[in-house]
Amino acid sequence: MIIPSLYAWFNIKALWDPYANTGELPIAVYSDDQPASFQDKEVAIGKEVLENLHENKQLGWKFVDSKQELDRGVKSGKYYAGIYLPKDFSKDLLSFTTGEITKPKIEYSINEKINAIAPKIADKGASSLQSQITEEFIKTASSTLVSVFNEIGYNLDSNLISINKVKDMILSTDDHIAEIDKYTQEVVDLHGKMPELKEKLAKANEFVDYLPQVDALGDKLVELNGKIPTIKEQAKVILTLQEKIPEIQNAGKQLAMIDEDFASVEQTMNEGISEAKQGLTIIQGVQTALPDIQKLGDQADSLAKATSEGAAKLQEALPGITSSMKVTLQAIETISSSVASVVEQLRNNQLTPEEREMLKQQLSDSLGRQQAVIQQLIQTLTQIQESSGNQDLQPTIDKLNTISNMISVLKSKVDNLDVNAITDADLEAIQNDANQIAAFAGSIDVDAVSTMVNDILTKLISTISTAQGLLNQAKQIDFAALLNATEGTVANAIGILEKYQAELPAIKQEIHDANILLNGHMNTIVNGINKGAELYNNELPAVEEKLGLAADFIQNDYPGIKEDITTTLTTVNDKMPDLESALNKANDLVQNDWPNIKNGLHKAAGAIRKGEQDVDLGEVIKLLKLDANAESDFFTKPVEISENQIYPIANNGSASTPFYTALCLWVGAVLFSSIATTDFYLDEKDRGKYSKREQFSARMLTFLVMGLAQALIVTLGNYFLLGVDVKQPVYSVVFALLIALVFMMMVYVLVALFGNVGKGAAIIILVLSISGGGGNYPIQVSGKFFQFINPFLPFTHAVNLLRESAGGIYWPNAWKAIIILTSIGVVFCVLGVLLYPYIEEKTKKLAKVSHESHIFH
Structure with a gap:
């Protein structure tokens, strides 16, 4: 029963009067203002502002000694805000007296991260300070100006009638001199165009004969206006295409690269398959003959010969082994582009979680297969090295082990991806690992490894031929394990290559056709889409509006205009001689007399303005003669607010x-x-x-x-x-x-x-x-x-x-x-x-x- 009440009471008490202690809110103030001269008096408004703030208890004003101290305090959080008056504050505030007005600025700095409500309170303090300065400025300036106006008012009052008669006429004419000039020039231009007007009048008389064709065109225009909504709905598809332009361009670049390199890829794959199959055939032949060779090898006299034949057969299979190694390492080198393709697809936010999971699993399976192929190749080279009795192949084997470990780490990262929360950082890490693996695989010199394997087998044959005493060493060579490992490596490479070879023709044709279609017309496609979108967004609304106006004109206004044209042309033809005569006289006045008239009017108006000093006459004199102090107070506070609290609440x-x-x-x-x-x-x-x-x-x-x-x-x-x-x-x-x-x-x-x-x-x-x-x-x-x-x-x-x-x-x-x-x-x-x-x-x-x-x- 009591606990809910505590919830209310503590909150109500905490909010009892949240603005009672705003005087403790520290606001830094510093003035660099230099005094300015006005009517032979020195005015220091910045100093007056600081003096007034000393009496202001609404906020905790802190008067610092420098601009640097103010900025440092606001940044550190010592002060919630800072107010700085620059050097020219008073000068700018009084600039209106010179005619070159420069608004003074108060630099207001605020640290909004300290508290959510304090910046609003500080803003209120800055606004109050601005209002206070404005009020004092208006009161001083208006008092001075109204006093001057008051003296002028009494002097003007006695001469008002005579002044007004001349002033109104001259000033009004001079004020409109530019318009009169424009009209006179139009008279001259119109006089010069008189032959053209007469020619156009003749054509207008001919135009009446074409009114039936205009009527037919107007009917078609009204019909087109009725179809605009359908046209707009159909054209809206261009905006969707414009959003897809980056995807279209990226697809074009990828297609061009694939199409350009496809022939070399196809040739390399065919050669690799051929060499690998030849090597596999030789290895399988050696495996078939190996039992008989080993059986013969049991006879001490024939063992060296049998072993030599086995080594020679293995040496014959060396090109196939080398080709298989190249295929394996090239497959590893392509891991970068394969991973890049999957990463790019995973960036697509439009894929469903199921589609992302499928892409992730495909990439993981591919990495697993590549790791198995690397392990098979490591096993083959290890067997050959053990047979040689040296460590020549060990650097290559170590690199292959490193590649296997790198693939294992990459596969682990792929397996641990959360398809529902993939970040750019995750994808960039996977892509970087793939690039490192490809670069490391490229550092292995397959030709050098092939040469070393060939040297090992050559030395083995030489040893067997010249040293029958090394029979026991020959018996220790496990040719069966060596051949089995080699057969597995070559078979894996053939499986990889034949899988892609079967799909090459169809893929090649599809890629080529798509490349020609897309990249051959890419600029046309992109420009066409952009132009269409621009027309839809910018031109079509204007066309729709103008077409609607034109249709409305044809339906509502054109019939009356048509009637007016036919009737007016008769009148114009009748009045054209009189118009031509009047224009000749007006042109003569403008060319010969108007410049002197204009010059005299301008001089007279300038003298009047200089004498009156731009003082408004008539009713304004009454205002100028009023009490200056009362008027100044009115300008400062023209409106008073009367507050009426309907339902007052204490706090x-x-x-x-x-x-x-x-x-x-x-x-x-x-x-x-x-x-x-x-x-x-x-x-x-x-x-x-x-x-x-x-x-x-x-x-x-x-x-x-x-x-x-x-x-x-x-x-x-x-x-x-x-x-x-x-x-x-x-x-x-x-x-x-x-x-x-x-x-x-x-x-x-x-x-x-x-x-x-x-x-x-x-x-x-x-x-x-x-x-x-x-x-x-x-x-x-x-x-x-x-x-x-x-x-x-x-x-x-x-x-x-x-x-x-x-x-x-x-x-x-x-x-x-x-x-x-x-x-x-x-x-x-x-x-x-x-x-x-x-x-x-x-x-x-x-x-x-x-x-x-x-x-x-």
Whole structure:
């Protein structure tokens, strides 16, 4: 009963008056301002600002000794913000007196990472400082200017009538001299175009004969305007194509590279298969003959010859072994491009998780096969080296072991990839490992290794031929194991090559055709797509608008214009001689007399402006003669605000009380439902006396009593313990009791019907209510989603109801909230009583299953 109240009380007390201590908020201030001269007086506005700030207690102003100290303090967090007045502050502020206006600047620095609210308070301080400077500036400047205007006003007043008669005429004419010039030039231009106009008039007379064709064209234009929506919908596909341009260009580059190298790939593969098969045939022949050779070798006299023949046969298979080694290492060298292809596909965000998993598995299997081939090659070279009795092949074997380990590490990284959370860093690491493996494989000189193997076998044959005494050494050579290892290496290489060879013709033709189609027309395709998108975005709307205007013109305006054209041409033809005569006279005036007239007008207007010093006459003189001090005060503060508090609340804590009270009642209901059971336990003899609905209702009363107790404690504590300002304390208690009943009813029904799922639903409602209930901030400043759910949250109406008792009840709003909350409580009560017998068994089964998991109570 008490714990929910603590939740409300601590929050209300913490928010009681959050802006009471803003005077402790450190704001650094430094002025570099130099005094400026105005009307033979020295003005130092920056100094006045600092003096005023010493008396200002709204913020904790800290007056530092340098700009560097100010910047360092703001960066370190010693000051929340800093205000700096530059050297020319006063000079710029008074620049309006010279006519070359330069707005003064106040440099305002703020450290926003220190706190979320402090920057807003500091901003308010900077704005207040700006307003204060502006107010003082306006008051001083307006007082000076109005005094000058006042003196001018009395001098002008006595001569106003005579001045105005001449002034208005000359100034008006001079003000419009440019327009008059333009008109005179137009007269001259029109006079020069008179022959052209007469020619065009003749053509216009001919145009009447073409009006039927214009009518037909207008009908087609109206028809086209009706089809514009269909055209726009069909053309919209060009935007989708434009988004795919980088993918199209990348595919073109890859196709060109593959098509260019395909012939050499095909030739290398055919040669490798041929050489590998020849080597395999020789090896298999040696394996077939080896038992007989070994049998003959048992005879001491024939052993050297048999061993020599076996070594010679193995030497004959050397080209096949070399070719197989080349194929194996070349396959390893291509691992970089293979991995790059898969990595590029994995970067595609449009792939499904299943497709990503399949790509990952394919890459892993490929790496496993390559590792097996490397191991087979290592085994072959090891057998040959052991037969030779030296370590010449050991560097190559070590490199192959290193490659095998690198492939193993790469395969482990691929296997551990999470296809649902692949990052660019993961893919770059895999690509880097693949590049290293390819580079390392390329460092092995296959020809040098082949030469060493050939030398070993040659020396072996020579030893057998010239040293019969080394018979025991020859017997120790395990040719069967050596041949088996070699046969496995060659067979693996043939399998790899033949797999791709079967698909080469079809792949080659498809790649070539695609390359010709795509890259042969790439610029045309890209330019066409971009041009089409540009036309769709920029030109089509303009065309649509213009076409609509043209169609509207044809349908509505053209008939009248057509009539006007036919009737007006007759009038124009009749009046053309008179127009030509008038233009001749006007042109003569402009060319001969207008320059002297214009020069005289301009000189007269300049003299008037200089004498009056741009002072407005007439009604403005009355304003100039008014009291200067009063006018200056008006300019400084032209508007006064009269504040009328409709529902005053004493402090911020009292204003926050409705939100936290409603929140604590919902939290209290959720907390109680977490520790109290909704089940009703009876002795065996009493179990049959009460129905499910009676048990449900009886346990409901226990929960409701708990809710009423929570409401009484929190509301009475608000009023008597914290001293919250409540205009209607009795209604506040009554409203809280109603809200507690409704909230506890909702939570009880949810938990009783749905168990842990109902508790989860209650927590979700709590989370949504905090953001969408409009408790602390107006709901209008929240997102569209929260504005949408706001009317449907019981929390919204609970807070609104408690606010009525806090500030003064407006009963239409209060009754609306009471009716909504009461309706919600009744609906949940009725639904709970009706549905409990049907849902209770299913809820128990679900609870039993959850208990068996040993995770939930």
